[in-house]
Amino acid sequence: MRIFLIGMMGSGKTTLGRQLASRLQYAFVDLDAYLEEREGRSIAQLFEQEGQERFRELEREALEAVVQEYGQAVISTGGGAPCFFDNIGFMNRHGKTFFLDVPVEEISRRLLASDLQVRPLLAGKTEEEVKAFLLNTLSHRRQYYERAGTTLHGESISVKLLQQLLNNN
């Protein structure tokens, strides 16, 4: 089985995905890390050198490659991945999807405490700009995220809850 975690930057996809994979003894794939390895460049470099439009094409290709390569895995996607090329439909067809719906206030706190440079969409923004960007982006992306098979709400989504929901679905 493939399990896809989707949601905004900072919702904890990478962190929770790694924990869930370890519990289930599944392979763990972080789509950003997979793409970086495939292209031999960082996410920041790909944005800078290729632009966002090309980045989204490379991201889609990486998603298809992951599905080809792994029949059983926890796959943490990048925040924008479900919102381009019907990637959410593709993920729903190839596995179970979970939307980590963490409030924007919590996501902002986490991201502002982290290195903004590794997330090119946030790089160089002030605190107020980061908050406004996240609110604005989520209002557009929610329609895609809500197509996930299961949505988890909360400030702190535990791996235990994720595992329980997985067993019930």
Ligand SMILES: Nc1ncnc2c1ncn2[C@@H]1O[C@H](COP(=O)(O)OP(=O)(O)O)[C@@H](O)[C@H]1O
């Ligand atoms: N449950 C949590 N509680 C507090 N901080 C968290 C939690 N999950 C992740 N973080 C922190 O938030 C930031 C983003 O987490 P990450 O897993 O990279 O999210 P995503 O992959 O969704 O962007 C990291 O600095 C991480 O340490």
Ligand SMILES: O=C(O)C1=C[C@@H](OP(=O)(O)O)[C@@H](O)[C@H](O)C1
């Ligand atoms: O929301 C986005 O568009 C992005 C999210 C990032 O992944 P995380 O959600 O893991 O931070 C990464 O793919 C890139 O910086 C773009």
Ligand SMILES: [Mg+2]
């Ligand atoms: Mg991530």
